[in-house]
Amino acid sequence: MKTITKALATSALCATAWLAAGAATAAPLSAEQRNQLIASVDAYAPKMNDAALKIWSYAELGYQETKSSALLQDQLKAAGFKVQAGVAGEPTGFVASFKNGSGPVIAILAEFDALPGLSQAAVPTKQPVPGQDNGHGCGHNLFGAASTAAAIALKNWMVQNKVQGEVRVYGTPAEEGGSGKVYMVRDGLFKDVDVTLHWHPGNANSANQGTSMANISGKFRFYGQSSHASGAPWAGRSALDAVEIMNVANNYLREHIPDRTRIHYVITNGGKAPNVVPDFSEVYYYVRNSDPKIVVDVMERVKTAAQGAAMITGTKVEFEQTGGVYNLLPNDVLGKVMYQSLSNVGGITWTAEETKFAQELAKSLPNSGGDLSSVGKIQTYRDADTSGDAGGGSTDVADVSWVTPTVGLSTATFVPGSAGHSWQNVAAGGMSIGLKGAAVAAKTLSLTGAELFSNPELIAQAKAELKQRQGEGFVYKSLLGDRKPPLDYRKAGGAE
Numbered sequence: 001m002k003t004i005t006k007a008l009a010t011s012a013l014c015a016t017a018w019l020a021a022g023a024a025t026a027a028p029l030s031a032e033q034r035n036q037l038i039a040s041v042d043a044y045a046p047k048m049n050d051a052a053l054k055i056w057s058y059a060e061l062g063y064q065e066t067k068s069s070a071l072l073q074d075q076l077k078a079a080g081f082k083v084q085a086g087v088a089g090e091p092t093g094f095v096a097s098f099k100n101g102s103g104p105v106i107a108i109l110a111e112f113d114a115l116p117g118l119s120q121a122a123v124p125t126k127q128p129v130p131g132q133d134n135g136h137g138c139g140h141n142l143f144g145a146a147s148t149a150a151a152i153a154l155k156n157w158m159v160q161n162k163v164q165g166e167v168r169v170y171g172t173p174a175e176e177g178g179s180g181k182v183y184m185v186r187d188g189l190f191k192d193v194d195v196t197l198h199w200h201p202g203n204a205n206s207a208n209q210g211t212s213m214a215n216i217s218g219k220f221r222f223y224g225q226s227s228h229a230s231g232a233p234w235a236g237r238s239a240l241d242a243v244e245i246m247n248v249a250n251n252y253l254r255e256h257i258p259d260r261t262r263i264h265y266v267i268t269n270g271g272k273a274p275n276v277v278p279d280f281s282e283v284y285y286y287v288r289n290s291d292p293k294i295v296v297d298v299m300e301r302v303k304t305a306a307q308g309a310a311m312i313t314g315t316k317v318e319f320e321q322t323g324g325v326y327n328l329l330p331n332d333v334l335g336k337v338m339y340q341s342l343s344n345v346g347g348i349t350w351t352a353e354e355t356k357f358a359q360e361l362a363k364s365l366p367n368s369g370g371d372l373s374s375v376g377k378i379q380t381y382r383d384a385d386t387s388g389d390a391g392g393g394s395t396d397v398a399d400v401s402w403v404t405p406t407v408g409l410s411t412a413t414f415v416p417g418s419a420g421h422s423w424q425n426v427a428a429g430g431m432s433i434g435l436k437g438a439a440v441a442a443k444t445l446s447l448t449g450a451e452l453f454s455n456p457e458l459i460a461q462a463k464a465e466l467k468q469r470q471g472e473g474f475v476y477k478s479l480l481g482d483r484k485p486p487l488d489y490r491k492a493g494g495a496e
Contacts, residue, residue: 033161041153041439044149055141056136061114062173062489063174063180068092069093073094075152081096090183090487093171093173099165100159100165106193108154109169109197110143111144112143114134114136117135118422119132136429136430138175138425139414142413143199146438151169153446163453174485177323182323196405197449198400198407200409201413202437206378213391214291214294214327218321220246221282225314228276237277240281243282243283250302257294258298263285268284323480327390327398331466337458338448348411348437354433357433358428365415369416405466414428414437
């Protein structure tokens with residue numbers, strides 16, 4: 001494989017050609033311009049906060065984010081963006097664009113889906129919201145609102161400084177298991193994007209670039225024959241028995257698959273009454289590994305276990321794949337630009353009231369949580385190839401990162417020590433602690449976008465790094481095949 005250094009050798013020529021074509025006319029970003037961008041985000045903060053808290057209260061699940069998506073679209077339209085809604089077969093997906101002449105196209109991702117079973121009030125003790133099941137345990141209410149604010153600030157800066165190019169916001173639904181971005185990539189919506197920016201709520205302020213776990217998810221549905229479970233059990237063919245045998249088989253399979261592979265599942269339908277042999281049962285599976293090829297192979301073995309369970313129980317089985325994402329490709333060229341932008345913005349200072357909230361919430365965390373003062377710091381940047389393994393999570397941002405240079409950051413929107421997908425995250429994300437982290441993200445994204453508009457050579461270098469990491473002869477092929485977006489995948493439950 002080519003080294004990154006060799007791959008970057010052509011970047012200067014690419015940048016020279018780009019400049020000669022008039023794709024970028026701005027000078028390197030000045031301190032005055034950075035201040036313009038930060039001030040623009042500060043001025044927009046009331047609208048950003050309003051959007052974040054409204055989306056938090058809507059708590060809409062994947063592909064059902066009607067109000068959340070419409071709110072962000074309305075803000076972008078009001079700011080002068082042209083919005084195309086319902087893209088890639090996703091009713092809540094959208095692309096918003098502001099174009100100021102010819103030049104680089106910089107995309108900013110915006111998410112807004114919630115998680116089932118995480119209802120929680122914005123208080124530091126566990127307290128579900130009456131009548132509500134869902135909650136923003138991953139902070140996507142903050143994600144979408146801050147990305148929108150960043151794009152609007154970047155648009156204002158482009159107009160003020162006569163910078164040519166295009167900024168786009170991709171409203172991406174159903175990140176939590178629905179693979180919303182994958183359908184956008186598959187439909188070619190990123191084919192002319194030069195760089196993609198994103199962020200994610202977290203426990204710390206960091207621009208470190210790393211990878212993630214590829215995954216395939218789907219639902220196995222077994223069909224049997226109902227009967228009286230006591231009066232005539234011999235006449236029944238239990239779909240639930242098939243699910244349980246399948247699960248046992250896959251639990252034994254864990255010993256014989258590559259290291260760091262994850263298999264997890266939840267039974268979403270196990271029947272209705274103990275005295276009726278279930279004629280239908282459903283189990284929802286995920287398979288993960290940092291290598292997409294291993295994921296495909298292991299999922300085939302999971303499917304074989306399902307077929308075996310169906311044979312043993314005299315039932316039939318169908319499989320519907322609901323999700324499939326690559327592993328994330330890091331980009332150090334962009335990561336270092338993002339880190340400098342984050343450093344220019346700085347960390348977070350909590351008020352006495354916010355600190356009290358965090359201290360009370362931390363009592364519910366293992367070992368009373370982490371170092372609360374860490375939210376005021378920026379983590380030192382580490383190169384992507386030395387920043388650690390893939391962790392345990394997956395994201396559909398990964399597919400975007402295989403077709404366009406992509407960079408992200410995390411900011412301290414939660415109380416340090418909080419676990420992902422937890423009620424503690426829902427609580428912090430629904431009040432000022434989350435909003436302060438979102439503001440840092442919005443400022444960092446806007447500064448990073450402006451730096452890239454101002455320095456086209458960086459974009460050329462980032463593209464060269466992407467090509468190196470893709471490997472020779474890479475052609476993107478979705479792990480989802482040609483299926484349509486699973487707009488009803490949340491109806492039977494399940495979680496990323």
